[in-house]
Amino acid sequence: MGLTAAATRSPATWVLSLYFVQGLPFFMVNVVAGLMLKSMGVPNEEITRWTGLLGLAWVFKPLWSPILELAPSKKWLVIAFQGLGAVALTLVALSLHLPNFFVACIALLAVVSIASASHDIACDGLYIATLSAKQRAIWAGWLGACFNGAKLFAMGGLVILAGHLEGRIGVIGAWATVFVLAAAVMGVLAAYHVWALPDTREATAAPTGNSLGGTLGEVIRSFFQIKGVWLAIAFILLFRAGESQVQAIGPLFLKDATNVGGLGLGTSEVGWSYGTAGTLAFLAGSVLSGYFTAWLGLRRAMVWLVLAMNVPNLAFYLMAVFQPSALWVISAAVSLETFGYGFGFVAVILFMMQFVEGSKYQTAHYALATGVMALGYVIFKTISGDVQQALGYQNFFLAVVLSAVPVFVLLRWLPIRDEQAAAPAPATDATA
Helix, strand or coil: CCCCHHHHCCHHHCHHHHHHHHHHHHHHHHHHHHHHHHHCCCCHHHHHHHHHHHCHHHHHHHHHHHHHHCCCEHHHHHHHHHHHHHHHHHHHHHHCCCCCHHHHHHHHHHHHHHHHHHHHHHHHHHHHHHCCHHHHHHHHHHHHHHHHHHHHHHHHHHHHHHHHHHHHHCHHHHHHHHHHHHHHHHHHHHHHHHHHCCCCECCCCCCCCCCHHHHHHHHHHHHHCCCCHHHHHHHHHHHCHHHHHHHHHHHHHHHCCHHHCCCCCCHHHHHHHHHHHHHHHHHHHHHHHHHHHHHHCHHHHHHHHHHHHHHHHHHHHHHHHHCCCCHHHHHHHHHHHHHHHHHHHHHHHHHHHHHHCCCCCHHHHHHHHHHHHHHHHHHHHHHHHHHHHHHHHHHHHHHHHHCCHHHHHHCCCCCCCCHHHCCCCCCCCCCC
16 A cells, blocks of 8 residues: 555654644643633642642553554544643633632643643654654654744743733633633644644554453563663653753742842743743754754764753852843853753653664553653652752752763663664654
8 A cells, every 4th residue: 555645745744733732731731720820819839739730641641551552543643632632721711710710620621631641642652653763863853842832832922912911801811812722723733633644554462461451561561571671761760850850940040039049030031031032942952952863873962962951050050159130141041051951852752762662562662651751850840849948049959960960870871772873664664
């Protein structure tokens, strides 16, 4: 059977939009929803408790990945979860008008979270199965850039719009409008993906037992039988130790008063320095890193990627020491850190894809690996506030820099192939 028209199109026609849609519901749940609830008078502890619990969907998504593994077409799974996310975001907007809006809103955001986490599994599986190793390296930076392009759209676009609308149509109307717009964008792109996405078919392995529980057991057992799995798990868990703490504490440090060690910026200044300049720097780093890794090969590039991920965290330590007041200096320092984060983050993405490549359940195994990564992020983000309170800003950011040491130690034994030397697999081959 010949290739379909979608299968022969350039990845540019679908990779960019696919990973933008992957990022949009993630940031609507993890960033925008918290700001919305704050505007509606919900206490901080309630916001962090419940939005934090919503993040567990991305940690535990491997538990239902075997169900999605059984579907031969990842394309239609992707479109279905995009549609579900659009509907749920629309219902979030409507729930804001209810007397008990908080309970309804959290319940609907949980639906968005589960749909988004499930979409991650399907779209990553489609990406792995469709593109060769060389193509994946080239486009890896772009998918990170598009994922965070959704962050720029959400934080730099929708949140600013909500701020303008609050004074004109009220808080509820403003945030309902923002969530309807996000839903509309997701719905339009889901319709576009009916045309654009390749329908790459995988040779799905049959379950060994009579239940999906048996399939899950086989997936987990086979994952832990992959050579070097414990080294890989340790690397994936620790890779984001510094970055997750900087993401959690960095904006608070910029906003905190100078007499307690912060920089004393206003909310709009934090938005410009972190949400706009920082996000654009991240995008630039993400795109360049994909080409850099494709040129050098993952094995030789890895040490440079890890350095880029962690050394720029020194910018926050230096800001904590000298407490600059000029916005352009602060924005430049933040941009340096986020550029390094964007440049280095591709390392763990490509490593996880390489680690599961060719395994019996590579989509489910990749989901397990990303679940491990999400768990590491949650752990270090959760403890970051307590560590900062105990150490103060200066010593906290110094500890963040030092948290990269175990990652460099693990590089000595980590099983990494030089993907530049790998022969490209056929685009429709399930082992690609």
